[in-house]
Amino acid sequence: MNTLRYDDATAAEFRNALVDTLIDKKKIISPEVERAFRTVPRHLFVAEGTPLDVTYSVDNSVAIKHASDGVIISSTSAAYIQARMIEQAEIGEGMCVLEIGSGGFNAALLAEVVGPSGWVVSVDIDPEVTDRARELLDATGYGDRVTVVQADAENPLPGLHEPFEPFHAILVTVGAWDLAPAWLKHLAEGGRIVVPLRMNGITRVIAFLREDDHLVSTSAEVAGFVPMQGEGARDERVFLLPDRNGNQVKLRFDGDVPQEMSLLDGALATDRAAVWSGVTINLGVSFADLHLWFAAFLPGFCKVAADEGTDMAAERKDWFPFAAVHGDSFAYLAIRRVPEGGAVEFGAQAYGTHGEDAATAMVEQIQAWDRHGRATEPTFAYWPTGSQLPEFGENTAVMPKTHGIATISWPSAANDAGDQGALQ
Structure with missing residues (x-):
């Protein structure tokens, strides 16, 4: 069991084994992300008593907070998707990064990647979550490199100024039904936003890049996230x-x-x-x-x-x-x-x-x-309200959102059916 409130050789062994697996599975591809995952003690950010093999598994999320009905409303995401989202965002040294959805561990990873000359802002709507994240970041030595803000990120964040914004990258670590206009306002020209976007009930973690008046995808991953709270929530x-x-x-x-x-x-x-x-x-x-x-x-x-x-x-x-x-x-x-x-x-x-x-x-x-569709990878786009919409082809699905529309497109013909994506 993990009863450690410090780092030791046993935890480091689990951590290094996790990183080796993530590299082997090509979830980690850059030396900066590898170094961050080998450095930050994940077990110090999860609940005391969480087994080390669970803490340092590839695909286990770890609950931080439950609602009164037992539903998880905050968690430390699975390691594989944390690694992929940082890689998708193409974050580098000296960048300013906004994280929407706090927990502490992911913000510490981001702080390692951007280095002493960069900065991380982590925001969450829940004061219990932000208080916990702030405490853990202070305890692990990252408190002076991460600013934790309690706010509903659906709205422009209060009190932000240089050098924080505009942000070079935004990582949304909660499931989103739409992209808030405030996020795009905070994003620098040429910056990337990585978001678990829900489209008719199916979520993809999509890295978007600005292109003229809309956003286009550069990569996408399969993963699930706890849903967003606050004004951006969308109930089934x-x-x-x-x-x-x-x-x-x-x-x-x-x-x-x-x-x-x-x-x-x-x-x-x-x-x-x-x-x-x-x-x-x-x-x-x-x-x-x-x-x-x-x-x-x-x-x-x-x-x-x-x-x-x-x-x-x-x-x-x-x-x-x-x-x-x-x-x-x-x-x-x-x-x-x-x-x-x-x-x-x-x-x-x-x-x-x-x-x-x-x-x-x-x-x-x-x-x-x-x-x-089977032998081809779909691409995604997001068109904020007011964008100049093109004429979409028959292999493009158009999904209206509150603040714009999302589209999913497949290349037009592929009869060579290759197996994608798993039956157990």
Whole structure:
């Protein structure tokens, strides 16, 4: 267990092993980020008693604070995405960096990367979080290199002046539904903003660079973050579908909700339909961009969860939490083993009077992704309100936001289907 309130050889051994793994996985690619991760004692920023193997794992986030209902509202992010976000931002010595979402550890990493001639400002809406971050940064020797601010970063930050702004880079370490105009105001010309942007329920950590009157992506990573609080928060809408035994299936919408959701009443009492796509993928290979394709192009897209006791829950290992409402029916992504073994076929299962139609609509998008999206990486753009919008092509999805629009684009044709993104 980690009962250390200081650094020692054992913690350093765990830390160096983590860094070696991050380098091997190409999450760390620069010597500056490597040095920061080998230097900053992550275990001194997490809760006392957190095991060192958990603290220094590649992909475990560590909770800092829970809401009254047990939901995590602040955490130390997984090491792999902290490393990638710093690399995505292309931060270097002497830069001024703004971090939105405090915890202490990431700010200390940033302070190491920018060096004594740079500066880091870390802001969070929660005074308990900022007090804790300030205390830990002071205790670990970074308090004189990081300014911690308690504020809602949706608004321009109070009291900032030279040499703090404009910032060369902004890292948003909470899940954002939109880009606040204040962030762009704080960003220097030629600067990068790295943000976990939620698009119809699917998040990508995107590095954006200014190009004329809008932002274009330079890289993107798959990761999840606790959602933003304050004025920038965006709640999902949840609809409950009861089955004949009183158990429930939950449909969660991040974007537009289909009209007349009441048509789904009684859908779980119908026989389940299934349609298969002929599209296969090897076990152990990620298909994260299929989820993004659904979010972009599948009407009625939502997340789905099933209570224990439902028919869906009994077969949980054969489906994934991505669904779409189609009139009086809904379909969800499913898989089945192919005869040769080592691979599965994608398909859709559905409930409702027209369940087969709903499943067919989802399968058509699986096949479209296989033809046009599977072998190519999507790119992203953000167009603040007032930007001069171009004419978007058919392979670009347009997602309206409060302060602008986000777009996701795939190159126009790719029939060579390569496996992207993982089944376990």
